[in-house]
Amino acid sequence: xxxxxxxxxxxxxxxxxxxxxxxxxxxxxxxxxxxxxxxxxxxxxxxxxxxxxxxxxxxxxxxxxxxxxxxxxxxxxxxxxxxxxxxxxxxxxxxxxxxxxxxxxxxxxxxxxx
Numbered sequence: 001x002x003x004x005x006x007x008x009x010x011x012x013x014x015x016x017x018x019x020x021x022x023x024x025x026x027x028x029x030x031x032x033x034x035x036x037x038x039x040x041x042x043x044x045x046x047x048x049x050x051x052x053x054x055x056x057x058x059x060x061x062x063x064x065x066x067x068x069x070x071x072x073x074x075x076x077x078x079x080x081x082x083x084x085x086x087x088x089x090x091x092x093x094x095x096x097x098x099x100x101x102x103x104x105x106x107x108x109x110x111x112x113x114x
Contacts, residue, residue: 002026002102004095009108016085020108022078022095029053029073033098036069036080038091039107049080050098062088085112 008020020036028034035050049069050058057069068081078095092107 004102004105006093006095006105006108009093009110011111011113012085014086014112014114016112017081017083018085018110020080020082020093020110022080022105024076024078026076027073028071028076028078031097031100031102034071034078034095035098036067036078037094037096038089038110039094040088040091043091045094047098048093051078082110085110087112087114 003025004022006020006022008018010018012018033050033052036048037045038048039045048060048063049067051069051071059067066084070079089110090112092109094104094107096102096104
């Protein structure tokens, strides 16, 4: 079964940086577009950033200029570099395909304090 394992979260202060990793049990090169999602307490799961196999990227307006998504298909790993973190970035972060979803992983908690 194709699974994702997210890691790299933590508790930081406003303005800090974190780098999230997502390792897949299968080949992510079979997924045209993969992305990072986040779910804040009491809210739905939103797409934060996506990257196609072509390298084209898309970002939610709330993270543009602060977050950078990348993928390493040889390592079956997706990354999210998060800079200038804000308290509103606090959420559980997940990775998955964009148009074709696989089983969701457990996510990684990111907590940003002011």
